[in-house]
Amino acid sequence: MDDERPIFLQIAESLEAQILDGSLAEEGQVPSINELAQFHRINPATALKGVNRLVEAGVLYKRRGIGMFVAEGARARLLSDRRAEFAELHVRPLAERARALELGSAEVHDMIDKEMNR
Numbered sequence: 001m002d003d004e005r006p007i008f009l010q011i012a013e014s015l016e017a018q019i020l021d022g023s024l025a026e027e028g029q030v031p032s033i034n035e036l037a038q039f040h041r042i043n044p045a046t047a048l049k050g051v052n053r054l055v056e057a058g059v060l061y062k063r064r065g066i067g068m069f070v071a072e073g074a075r076a077r078l079l080s081d082r083r084a085e086f087a088e089l090h091v092r093p094l095a096e097r098a099r100a101l102e103l104g105s106a107e108v109h110d111m112i113d114k115e116m117n118r
Contacts, residue, residue: 007042008049008053009053010050011040011042011046011049011050012050015030015060019074019075019078020075020078020082022075026070026071026073026074026075027069028069028070029068030068030069030070032068033047033048033051036051059077059078060074094108095108
């Protein structure tokens with residue numbers, strides 16, 4: 001972990017990325033807090049904080065005495081959240097700039113298609 005963001009957020013985002021790319025399947029078991037702490041060389045309390053963030057979001061759930069698991073529908077929930085964030089951070093400013101330049105949606109769409117097909 002070498003990011004400026006808090007380590008617990010990096011742990012949560014790393015687990016989210018694994019769910020999104022399919023390396024952690026829905027209903028699959030997540031590494032234990034101690035395994036995460038050991039792998040990332042961090043305090044177990046920090047790893048727990050990151051995992052608990054995902055439990056609170058409904059992405060992970062606990063099976064008492066067994067461990068943490070990826071919740072059913074977690075991938076779809078994460079994709080929905082990421083798409084909403086993308087719209088807020090990128091599409092809204094793009095639309096505002098396009099309006100300022102008097103570009104129509106068809107023109108913007110054509111520009112995006114051109115970029116997507118590079």
